[in-house]
Amino acid sequence: xxxxxxxxxPALVLDHVTVVFDGVxxxxxxxxxxxxxxxxxxxxPNGAGKSTLLRAILGLVPLASGSIEVLGTTPRxxxxxxxxxxxxxQLDPEFPIDALQVVLMGRYPRLGWFRRPTRADxxxxxxALERVGLADRAHSRFGSLSGGQRQRVxxxxxxCQDAGLLLLDEPFNGVDAATQDAILEVLSELRSEGxxxxxxxxxxxxxxxxxxxxxxxxxxxxxxxxxxxxxxxxALRETYRVPSLVRSGDPxxxxxxxxxxxxxxxxxxxxxxxxx
Numbered sequence: 001x002x003x004x005x006x007x008x009x010p011a012l013v014l015d016h017v018t019v020v021f022d023g024v025x026x027x028x029x030x031x032x033x034x035x036x037x038x039x040x041x042x043x044x045p046n047g048a049g050k051s052t053l054l055r056a057i058l059g060l061v062p063l064a065s066g067s068i069e070v071l072g073t074t075p076r077x078x079x080x081x082x083x084x085x086x087x088x089x090q091l092d093p094e095f096p097i098d099a100l101q102v103v104l105m106g107r108y109p110r111l112g113w114f115r116r117p118t119r120a121d122x123x124x125x126x127x128a129l130e131r132v133g134l135a136d137r138a139h140s141r142f143g144s145l146s147g148g149q150r151q152r153v154x155x156x157x158x159x160c161q162d163a164g165l166l167l168l169d170e171p172f173n174g175v176d177a178a179t180q181d182a183i184l185e186v187l188s189e190l191r192s193e194g195x196x197x198x199x200x201x202x203x204x205x206x207x208x209x210x211x212x213x214x215x216x217x218x219x220x221x222x223x224x225x226x227x228x229x230x231x232x233x234x235a236l237r238e239t240y241r242v243p244s245l246v247r248s249g250d251p252x253x254x255x256x257x258x259x260x261x262x263x264x265x266x267x268x269x270x271x272x273x274x275x276x
Contacts, residue, residue: 008035010069011165011196012057017066019052025064025219027052032215032224036164039187039197041207041227044217045240050200053217054167057198058084071164078165080109083158085168087151092143099145099153100138103128106160128156131189133182148179155186166190168199172206184210204231 012034019027027049034040042050055061056068059075070078083106103125104117117125129135132152134145142150151171158166166187172180187197187210201207207214207227214230216222216239223230223239 008037008194009072010034011036011038011071012198013067013069015067015069017053017056017068018064019049019056019061020064027056027217028220029066030215030217030221030224031066032221034165034196034198034213036194036196037191038213039191039199039211040224041211041214042198042200042217043202043204043207043214043231043236043239044222047219048217048239049219050217051169054084054169054198054200057165057167058082080161081164083161083163083166085151085154085158085166085171087169087171087173094143097142098139099129099134099142099149099156100125102142102153103156103160106157109161125156125160128160129153131159132156132186146176148175151175152179152182152186155183159186159190164195166195166197168197170200170202172201172203172210180206207231 010033014030014032017027017030018025030049030053032040042053044050052061056063057070057075059070059079068075071081072078075082100122104121106128107117107121107124126135126138129138132155134149134152134156137145137149142153145153155168155171171183175183191197197211199210201210208231211227213225214227215224216230216235218239218241223235
């Protein structure tokens with residue numbers, strides 16, 4: 001009928017996902033759906049299984065039970081359509097490559113490894129750098145950029161890939177306010193274009209700014225749903241297994257009886273085992 005809009009399709013379906021390493025469950029019974037244009041914050045302490053979940057979505061670890069559907073197919077089949085943005089410090093800053101070349105890597109899934117990028121590919125890479133505000137640094141060596149600029153380049157690489165699902169590993173970790181604002185703006189634009197976003201974060205304030213939903217994890221799923229409902233003191237207390245309180249309307253985790261936010265360092269997607 002005239003005026004009707006098509007309902008968003010699922011970009012990611014987690015159906016009671018369980019992952020076991022060496023006979024020990026590291027992730028149990030994670031379930032939920034992320035639709036096109038949705039953004040979900042993965043919230044939990046170090047070793048909670050957030051990185052394992054990202055690896056499972058990428059098809060890099062086997063499931064003990066349950067299933068994952070990514071963009072209507074299996075994780076392995078969808079790899080070229082899933083953009084993964086690691087923390088910038090996971091890459092060697094001394095590697096002799098400039099920002100434009102990093103972004104062009106996003107075109108490799110469609111090019112293959114033996115075809116040279118075309119003029120259209122280079123234009124797409126420059127457009128992606130422009131979206132993150134770094135077109136003027138296209139020919140700067142990647143390692144010479146600040147941490148925040150490197151993070152934006154990695155997001156531009158995913159933009160250039162035309163990914164339908166974006167996985168970002170702590171994208172706001174250690175970035176300045178200008179970079180945070182730039183990333184938030186780009187993520188908002190991508191979501192308006194139908195891109196789904198999943199991102200681990202320890203910063204609850206950023207989670208509220210960047211995401212509409214949250215998944216609370218601590219080896220098992222504690223809650224999954226609208227962020228305003230899920231990030232409540234009781235759920236956070238169960239997730240972090242420490243006392244929590246509400247300060248100025250926002251939940252705060254209290255570590256070791258001290259009145260400050262508990263933001264433990266997370267491990268990275270490339271690690272095989274979660275620690276802690």
